[in-house]
Amino acid sequence: MTNEELRIQSQKTAPQIKIAGGIWVVGMMIIMVASVIWVVLAVFAGDYYSSSKPVRDAAEAGSGLLSQLAIIQGIKAWLIPLSFLGMATYLLGFGFAFANILQNVRLRGDTMAAALPELKARKTQG
16 A cells, blocks of 8 residues: 555544444443333332232232232343343444454554655665
């Protein structure tokens, strides 16, 4: 590569870092939504567990306590995978960021390979 090509390439923003930023934003949004739902679920579970253990165990089919338990268990069934999805999405952004770092390291190597002969020539002249 010539010096001009290397200069132009170094001034471009890599698409991987833009993709990583977008993925990080999406991942954080999923994590924040899941966190809010966890807090709401904790309050709802607090209402359920405020009843004594004998009262919860004696609850009959169709009672409000059993419907509260069903809601708690149902929400928890899809909320755990949603939390993992948010974390996995966030971590996926690091893969794109590391791809950008690898590209920059290669660019620095190419730049050094192009500049080294000129630096050696200056040293022998001086």
